[in-house]
Amino acid sequence: MTSQPPRWADRLLKLVCAPHRREETLGDMHEEFAYQVGRIGERRARWRYWWDVLGFVKTPPGWPFAIKPKSTIDYSSPECRTTFLLSPVMIRNYTKIAFRNLVKNKTFSVVNMLGLALGMACSLLIMLWVQDERSVDAFHANKQQLYRIYMREYFSGKVQGVIWTPGPLAAELKKSIPEIQLSTAFSWASSQTFSVGNKVNKQQTNTAGADFFKMFSYKLLQGTAEAALKDRNSLAISRSMAEVFFGSPEAAIGKPIRFDNRKDLLVTAVFENVPKSSTLTFDCLQNWDGYLEDNPWAKGWESTDPLTFFMIRPDANPEKVEAKIKHFMDKFNKDANKPFHTELAMQPFHEYYLNSNFKNAQIDGGRIEYLRLFSLVAVFILLIACINFMNLATARSAKRAKEVGVRKVVGAIRAVLVGQFLGEAMLLTVFSVMLSVLFVGLLLPSFNSLTGKQIALPINDLSFWGILGGLTVFTGLLAGSYPAFFLSSLNPIRVLKGALKFDTKSTWLRQGLVVFQFSLSIILIVGMIIIYRQVEYVQTKNLGYDRENLIYFPLEGDLSKNYDVLKEEISQILSVKQVSQMTESPASNGSGTEGISWPGSDPTDKVRFTPVGVGYDFVKTMNLNVVEGRDFAKDFPTDSTGFLINEAALKVIGYKDPIGKTITWGNNKGAIIGVLKDFHFQSLHTSIRPLIAYLNTNSRRHGGNAIVRIEAGKTTETLAQLEIICKKLNPKFPFTYYFTDQEYARQYQSEQVVSKLANYFAFLAIFISCLGLFGLATFTAEQRTKEIGVRKVLGASVGNIVGLLSQDFLKPVAIGILLASPVAWWAMSKWLNGFAYKIDIEWWMFVLAGSLAVAIALLTISFQSIKAALMNPVKSLRSE
Template sequence: MIRNYLKIAFRNLVRNKTFSAVNMLGLALGMACSLLIMLWVQDERSVDAFHANKNQLYRIYMREFFSGKLQGVIWTPGPLAEELKKSIPEIQYSTPYEWVSDQTFSVGTKINKQATNTVGPDFFKMFSFKLLQGTPEAALKDRNGLAISRSMAEVFFGSPEAAMGKPIRFDNRTDLRVTAVFENLPPNSTLKFDCLRNWDAYVADGNDWAKGWDSTDPLTFFMLRADADPAKVAAKIRHLLDKFNRDGNKPFHTELAMQPFHEYYLNSTFKNAEIDGGRIEYVRLFSFVAVFILLIACINFMNLATARSAKRAKEVGVRKVVGAMRSILIGQFVGEAMLLTAFSVVLAVLFVGLTLPVFNSLTDKQITLPFDSLSSWAILVGLTLVTGLIAGSYPAFFLSSLNPIRILKGTLKFDAKSTWLRQGLVVFQFSLSILLMVGMIIIYRQVEYVQTKNLGYDRENLIYFPLEGDLGKNFDILNRELLQIPSVKNVSHMTASPASNGAGTEGISWAGSDPNDKVRFTPVSVGYDFVKTMNIRLREGRDYSKEFGADSSGYLINEAALKVIGYKHPIGQTINWGGRKGTIIGVLNDFHFQSLHTTIRPLIAHLNTRQRSGNVIVRIEAGKTAEALAQIETVCKKLNPTFPFTYSFTDQEYARQYQSEQVVSKLSTYFAFLAIFISCLGLFGLATFTAEQRTKEIGVRKVLGASVANIVGLLSQDFLKLVAIAIVIASPVAWWAMSQWLQGFAYQITIEWWVFAVAGSLAVLIALLTVSFQSIKAALMNPVRSLRSE
């Protein structure tokens, strides 16, 4: 019997090739989108989940209370990691983690830049990065020790085995020794580095700020003992900083909080100084999108199946008359749905396989189809069964419920209940599609806004490169020779990069300031002509200049800092930074030195004419980038021959901060159009069904003189009403959802009415084009054929 059902199902699919192809295409596209999203979600959730001690690993963040405000920061004081182990017995290991960026290493004639970070000796005891050579205990125990990756070992020494114990020159000034070689980091690790250096060596290397409690920059990670209670540890560390000149009863105080390390990647944003959201919102968003698109595809199947019901009604009537039970008919129709779904799954997997390279390029992932995983096959089988049941259930129950007498007498009519259900499904489809379209437009506009917003400085034609090696001591010569290049307009330097600065200090005071009400400032050391090179507007005062000998004791502040300080006439007023008194020489208009996810923080800059690290910033003429870079490289190679020349474009580095938003924007665009396309397949099905039901009515109207335009309008208006209802339902939901998403940006667009008008108009236009095809076909039919007695 089952074999006969399969034969019948297969023959029906072959006999109705167009119907089957459209149905399979809709289901396959829906399932392919859902599979791609599921693979992406699975990859996102796998980040940092490979660490064996993941349930014991945590990171510290700080909750700062000052001036009636509350903010959360991830940067912590340098001594915190060691203090955690001393003060909290439940903490077994801890480490600071400092991003130092690319550093220059050399062995003989081999010179290369490697991503270098600084950590404590406990690092490899905490994290499950596989060591190929060395032990977790000894890897970073010595100050002159260096742990390197397999790829770095192969570059400099040929193999991990050959690298062990060998000397390697760091920054052309210090000899380090390879004390460990680790396997190349997996792509699902948030921590990225080519080599790791000892934290104490970093502090001793001129970074005295890391010894104090007022300055913050590194992250702090720790690992609990297996029997520790995280809640009790959280209570213990909360006021740990109070004893370091931070009284919790005074207006300013800082609390420590902890977050599981494996949640760090997906949950990284703050709300009321608590971790609340981040990439997890995108994971949830696209999980819903996957379900929505699959539902839209299933609804298509239902509408297309019921559109063909008149064709199969006689088959049902005859089979019922000869004794077929309803359960048998339901089984047959569900089986047909399962068969078509199985074909669609095969087609969907083929689509996924073909589009994965493009999808990986778009999302910057390395996702593969996990055919070797039993769970993946189970998911495919489950997807087939669930989709087949959802898509085939309504048509099966609908067709099996038809009255055989009415069918065979030719008086088959469909009641209002079934009509309302089909129309409701179309409204649901288009509501989801319009929701996706509105989201697509708003996400695109916000990404465009952050990409083009005036940051307060000109990021175009601004490059920077590391101030390293002999460039620091020869900066005056470097500056002079760079300015002799015709295409170079201005040169200066700064400690951070122009596009990102997360450092902080609380050691700022001024006349009338409350010593108990400290504020976190972002500090930066800069060179002469800093304001001119960055093209920042001055609210008042002036830039650093060699014409003023006293500038070494002068400070530049931004408007946010001026609001905190409160001077009405700031120029010439005194500020004390860590015991170093100076006067304000200029107030900068606020400019963004971090992403638009955060508000502009108070900034203070001082002149450092002996800067030995940081970045050289160069303003070049528009349209002369290639020749300028070639000449800059020549100058740098002459003054600093042992270091390779590397540079970054400020605008590109700024854009990288919004890589997640760019990916979401592109994905939402593609999925929105796919949802509309799949929805239109369902609308086409309903239009076909309606035309079949109203064949005789159309014939009568044509005989009585109705034109083709009248009939097309008659058939189309009902569907346009459904789309209009969908617009009304989707618009407030879309407004609420996108308002929540925009809360993640400190600077955001406003949601305007025309966004909903554009999305709605587009939906109406697409629906009208879809329906018109079937309506015109029905209107052109010969009325003699439609009125002919059966």
């Protein structure tokens, strides 16, 4: 039995085909079907028949999904030709032509594909990083209702933003503001020692209120959100901590665990390990009331220690809540409505990670600025890659001019030509996307190591492929648009009469694209230089003390009460120069107090001082400079009530001869015994604050850190001896130590990552730009073969030829440097404003960036220029 084509396909063909052509068309289609059955089989022939019939479907304007037959068709009309040329058969032909062109012009194809692939790989990496950054804290179910409190403190005609809040604030807000449904205090992290039997380990410990797990969506494996932190002795631990001490989460619940070797806590909940996408990180949470029991000073409204978070009711208006809390502190502040007062403000919790900086006590930027910066960099690099494509495609248009001319003569219309060239660009873009995904997969491990992330290529995520598809279409259309419209606009008569000559407009456009391309590259290079210099500056700046060869370890357990014995034994180690102690970390101190006064001070105009308890030999151990007076000394018993201040504090107090003058801190009154030269005890993002140091004697001592200065090159043996001493005096606690220089550098981790990324992206931008220059230089050398041969015959040297070919490319590079410099200066000045201490932007940075760009551009085009200049003129003239 003879195979018949699909009946429904025939009916559709009759419906869409003109009446006077139906019989002829059906006959031709049936003949083709019979042929294909014998060649590829009936099943495939039927599918192909359907495909060919669909090629006849014509959708009229205004009927996007309708099929409507025409009573008559003029096959000589452009509209009919368009329909025919966009049929599946012709699309296959266009695809074949595109493949042949790519294979025929291997250099052009490789340069374009590599440039686009690198640009898109960079964009994809940045996109994945931005998505990961924006996903932080997005997993909380109540994120739209969660807020954090920050304070605006007004004093001395100034205002400053503070994130640390009074200890009682969370509970008082929940009690006083009806719209606030839940609230919790959350203390800063500390490394605490826990033990179960013979198992002893340190864990990152925070404290939180009973509402914490009701507010935040940390998954509980054991226990309930209501009971997790209900009692003073409650402790919620992570899965990993449960496995370390008890073997499993199930075995941990309800078991006691020894805290700091001084009291037992009860495991009331086990939560899944805190995800990387969480701003708050902790191994375990202690009950806030239990923390207050150990630290009664945190119960007062004068001291600031924890963060305060709250959750409003679903029907509450955040603006009305903020209006209610603004002056909430007035009733607890005896100096309300005077020059010194405090206002409360609130910020959505999910914005906390990306927006954490203050400007005039208002939330203003933070990591979000880096997201914007690198998103812009991704666009820059993708634009540079697309410009390469445009320039090379238009430069090569002379080789395809005759093709365009012939096709126009035989009836091709401009829309079809535009479609073909856009299709070729899209095909090359598809290959580039495939290559870029491969690059991303290979680079992700290194990228994660650099950024400290755990980003994976989301190949199972449909949204990723949707974004990738959108990026493909966008890049293909952007890169292929100008070449497509330029080539399709060529006059067939002019083209077929002789060689194509570019007019001034097209030449200027191509030069303008090169200028724009190198302007973006110069901006990135300048940014790279300035960011590198600033990061180097903050890491090497003289802080006012010597952070090299300075270690510290916590005075916990018996070390605190046996500090004098500890110091004596450590001092016997030959490689130890000095030993002292302080209540804070040498690398960072963020605590504050307003309870400082002195004779003549205005009680209504308070200033926040940074307090720190120190031991004897503190100045020598830290290598601080004493401007006036002296350090604490055992020879002076009255030093137990004395104070050391820094220059910033002296400036606030205003004493002309400060030594011996009195200061009152709360109920403690003492004399100034010394003035220290200002030193940085916080990051260089903030100015040096007034500091007041008191002698941390046995009666006052409550933990803190021992600080030890050791001889250079003897770190390993010194640490081994320190561990022996600490284990002997404090056997219940593991020995944990920190290097001051490393902890200080950790404060600038974001800047270090930005610096490295800026280096890589700037290199990538200039590399892609030079790929374009290399392609243009190759094309130019080919186009000017006859001219070069004639010049050599007339006596031009190789140097003359190289200079002639190079100058055309160096002009747009030079213009790009001039245009990019002011933009780069503005952008980097804005970035540097985030530092209280920063470098100056100097002229040589722009000269260096420009010189690098010119040198790299010369190196890129010199290969082709020298190759063309060395060519035998007889051979080149014969070929012409």
